[in-house]
Amino acid sequence: xxxxxxxxxSVRFGRLQALDDVSLSVEEGRAVMLVGPNGAGKSTFxxxxxxxxxxxxxxxxxxxxxxAIDNDWKARIGYLPERVAFSENLTGQQLLRFFASARGVxxxxxxxxxxxxxxxxxxxxxxxxxxxxxxxxxxxxxAILSQPDLLVLDEPTSGLDQEGLSVLWSVITExxxxxxxxxxxxHDLALMERRMDEICVLRDGRVIAHGTAExxxxxxxxxxxxxxxxxxxxxxxxxxxxxxxxxxxxxRIERVGDRILAEVASDETLExxxxxxxxxxxxxxxxxxxxxxxxVYDKLMGxx
Amino acid sequence: MGRVGRALVWHELLERTRxxxxxxxxxxxxxxxSGVGLYGRSAEAEVAKLTGPSLVTLASLLVPLVAxxxxxxxxxxxxxxxxxxLLLSLPVGRFEVVAAKLLGxxxxxCAAVALGLGAAMLVSDPAGVRTLLALMxxxxxxxxxxxxIGLLISTVTRRxxxxxxxxxxxxxxxxxxxxxxxLGLLVITDGGLSQSxxxxxxxxxxxxxxxxxxxxxxxxxxxxxxxxxSTGLPGRATTWLLWGSWLLVxxxxxxxxxxxxxxx
Numbered sequence: 001x002x003x004x005x006x007x008x009x010s011v012r013f014g015r016l017q018a019l020d021d022v023s024l025s026v027e028e029g030r031a032v033m034l035v036g037p038n039g040a041g042k043s044t045f046x047x048x049x050x051x052x053x054x055x056x057x058x059x060x061x062x063x064x065x066x067x068a069i070d071n072d073w074k075a076r077i078g079y080l081p082e083r084v085a086f087s088e089n090l091t092g093q094q095l096l097r098f099f100a101s102a103r104g105v106x107x108x109x110x111x112x113x114x115x116x117x118x119x120x121x122x123x124x125x126x127x128x129x130x131x132x133x134x135x136x137x138x139x140x141x142x143a144i145l146s147q148p149d150l151l152v153l154d155e156p157t158s159g160l161d162q163e164g165l166s167v168l169w170s171v172i173t174e175x176x177x178x179x180x181x182x183x184x185x186x187h188d189l190a191l192m193e194r195r196m197d198e199i200c201v202l203r204d205g206r207v208i209a210h211g212t213a214e215x216x217x218x219x220x221x222x223x224x225x226x227x228x229x230x231x232x233x234x235x236x237x238x239x240x241x242x243x244x245x246x247x248x249x250x251x252r253i254e255r256v257g258d259r260i261l262a263e264v265a266s267d268e269t270l271e272x273x274x275x276x277x278x279x280x281x282x283x284x285x286x287x288x289x290x291x292x293x294x295x296v297y298d299k300l301m302g303x304x
Numbered sequence: 305m306g307r308v309g310r311a312l313v314w315h316e317l318l319e320r321t322r323x324x325x326x327x328x329x330x331x332x333x334x335x336x337x338s339g340v341g342l343y344g345r346s347a348e349a350e351v352a353k354l355t356g357p358s359l360v361t362l363a364s365l366l367v368p369l370v371a372x373x374x375x376x377x378x379x380x381x382x383x384x385x386x387x388x389x390l391l392l393s394l395p396v397g398r399f400e401v402v403a404a405k406l407l408g409x410x411x412x413x414c415a416a417v418a419l420g421l422g423a424a425m426l427v428s429d430p431a432g433v434r435t436l437l438a439l440m441x442x443x444x445x446x447x448x449x450x451x452x453i454g455l456l457i458s459t460v461t462r463r464x465x466x467x468x469x470x471x472x473x474x475x476x477x478x479x480x481x482x483x484x485x486x487l488g489l490l491v492i493t494d495g496g497l498s499q500s501x502x503x504x505x506x507x508x509x510x511x512x513x514x515x516x517x518x519x520x521x522x523x524x525x526x527x528x529x530x531x532x533x534s535t536g537l538p539g540r541a542t543t544w545l546l547w548g549s550w551l552l553v554x555x556x557x558x559x560x561x562x563x564x565x566x567x568x
Contacts, residue, residue: 013566047567050393054566071395079393085385089322098318101311102394142390 002063003027003181004150009058011044011205018044019055020205026150026198031172031182033192035297036202042185043082045202046152049183050079075103078148082155082185084139088128092119092138095127096145103146110145117141117167132159137167144171151175153184157191169195189293199293201300209300213293220299222291223251223263226272230258231284241279248275266290308396309404316408321415325373333366333420337436341424344432356435356522359424363417363443364511368450368479370416372471375454378405379562380467402559406455413447435522442517449510449550450478456554459561482509507538510550517543 004026011019019041026032034042047053049060051069060067067073086095096110114120117137122130130138136159143151156168172195175182186192193199193213201209201216209219230238242260245253248271251264260283264272269288276283291299305313320326337359344355379402382388391401421443425436454471461467486505490497497505506512538546 047389050389052389052392052567071397074393075395077393079390081386081389083386084390086387087319087385089319094318098311098315099394101314102308102396104307 001025001027003030004183005061006045006049007059007061009045009048010056011041011048011053012056018205019048022202022205022207024200024207024210026181026183028181029176029179030197031176031184031195032198032200033189033196034183034185034200034202035187035189037301039204040202041205042202043154044205046079046154046183046185049152050074050077075146076149078143078146078151080136080139080143080151080153080156083158084135086127086135086138088126091124091126092130092134092141093123095138096141099142099145105146113141113145116144116171118163133161133164136160137164140168140171148180150181150183153182155186155188156184157186157188165191172196189297193293201297203301213296216293216296216300217266217291220291220296221265222296222299224266224269224291225289226262226264226269227287227289228260228262228276228283229285229287230260230282233282237279237282241276241282244275244278245272248272305400305404305407306396308394309400312391312396312401312404313408313411316405317411317415320374320409320412323374326370326412326416329366329370329373330416330419333362333370333416334423336362336366337420337424338427341426341428341432341436344435345427345429355428355432356439357519359421359435359439360515360518360522363420363439364446364514365479366420367413367417367443367447368511369475371413371447371450372454372475374409374413374416375406375451376458376467376471377464378409378455379458379558380461380464381458383462384464398563399559402455402459402555402562406452406555409451409455410448413451414444417443417447438521439518442514445547445551446510446514449547450475452551452554452558456558459558478509479511482512503538507543507546510547513538513543513546513550 005023006025007023009019009022009024010017022041022045024032024045034045036042044053048055048058049069051074060069060073090098092114093110096113097107099105100107100110111120111123114123117140119134119137119141122134127135127138136156140153140156143153151171157165160168172182172184176197182196184192184196198210198212199216200207209216211219228241230241238255238260242253242255245260245262250268250271251262254261262272273286276286340355340358340362344358379388382391392398417440421436421440425433428436453474457470457474458467461470483506486502489505490502507516
């Protein structure tokens with residue numbers, strides 16, 4: 001596998017087992033989202049990766065080769081901390097220049113990054129005059145300054161307005177398309193779902209599920225909601241269709257006004273569509289709702 | 305010091321010189337020092353002799369305060385703003401971060417002291433300028449010692465407000481109450497303390513060491529004799545050792561604590 005692989009990451013703080021044998025991989029060109037309740041171990045895992053927390057055990061491999069969390073490794077990571085509050089006495093440009101000097105990045109890159117995160121107009125303004133979203137975008141600018149192989153984002157959507165979110169999405173897309181890696185911790189599942197390739201669910205310091213959104217929906221085995229619009233059909237015909245579906249015996253069938261709601265497993269959706277096709281003229285339209293990630297998450301948390 | 309450390313030194317200097325509290329106290333020091341210098345120039349010869357001791361008193365009050373204000377948030381401030389992790393995620397060792405912060409803030413302190421004493425020099429006569437030049441080195445050492453103490457306080461505290469409270473207590477204790485404490489000890493022991501013990505106690509405090517050293521410079525050993533400190537005045541090597549200890553020991557403990565902690 002090309003990319004980062006973490007194996008057996010374990011961290012204990014006194015009596016608390018913050019991370020317990022956590023294994024996680026981020027392939028090149030992919031974005032992985034870490035989710036879980038507060039205290040699940042998301043931030044601790046990120047801090048281990050950045051060398052901010054010393055693990056009791058951990059093995060890290062990049063492209064199959066074992067790596068130590070040392071300065072060479074840190075030079076390859078860009079980090080956006082959660083709720084970062086930079087010194088208010090400096091301007092955005094001064095702050096980025098410091099990080100550019102520290103990372104050995106050309107000064108010309110500072111202007112490019114300020115432009116990239118939409119802060120070129122506020123470059124010479126003191127950070128104390130920045131809004132919450134602008135500060136978060138500045139943090140994103142610091143993270144991408146050295147064009148790192150791995151972008152680590154801790155709650156990146158926090159405080160971002162629509163313009164900030166657009167910048168974030170474009171950065172994540174750019175990193176994936178360039179074959180680099182993104183690891184983001186978030187509580188904002190619905191917002192991040194479409195931007196990330198994989199989701200890793202942590203609870204009590206353990207990985208309880210890992211895969212694509214579809215994988216997680218399968219693991220959670222939650223039904224799809226299928227709405228059948230019955231339109232002009234008579235009540236008798238609609239009732240016949242409902243009876244046929246109930247006779248089919250799978251899922252839950254319910255009449256809701258001029259619609260029929262069927263809750264069935266994802267692989268039973270086609271069968272249901274076939275049943276309704278035996279009643280021509282009854283159904284005017286079909287809308288399939290897959291379970292949202294929030295619902296999947298709740299199910300996984302409840303089941304864990 | 306590596307690339308990150310060097311960048312951090314200049315970053316710290318830039319950031320601290322924009323801190324309004326540092327600016328306010330530095331300008332206040334400059335104004336008061338200029339006032340003393342100006343008075344010394346215009347006063348009678350006998351009164352002008354007091355310029356040096358007056359500046360020593362002024363510096364021993366304000367320079368530790370500037371130093372503590374400069375350093376109290378060095379680590380805890382970064383921790384509270386969530387930028388310590390960002391800083392330590394750079395390719396740099398934790399000890400180097402502490403060293404770079406100390407160095408950067410030391411440069412800012414040097415600028416503050418140079419501003420204060422420099423402003424006084426501008427308005428002083430040649431004798432006054434000589435007095436101020438003699439003050440410069442020890443005053444910087446005094447500031448650096450308190451800077452190092454502030455850095456240690458910043459490393460061991462978890463909240464900036466706690467660090468600020470502790471530095472206020474430290475400032476009052478070492479600058480105002482320490483000598484009273486020594487005096488109280490003499491009273492309690494009914495003069496049972498030896499002169500060398502009293503001297504050791506006085507110079508064991510950086511503010512005390514500074515005052516004794518400067519009194520020796522401006523008023524001569526006779527004044528110290530009158531104060532009962534003639535036998536205990538440290539030699540040059542001991543003086544340097546004491547300044548070196550005050551400067552390095554707290555900073556090294558800060559670096560060691562940050563380096564050894566499991567969580568940054």
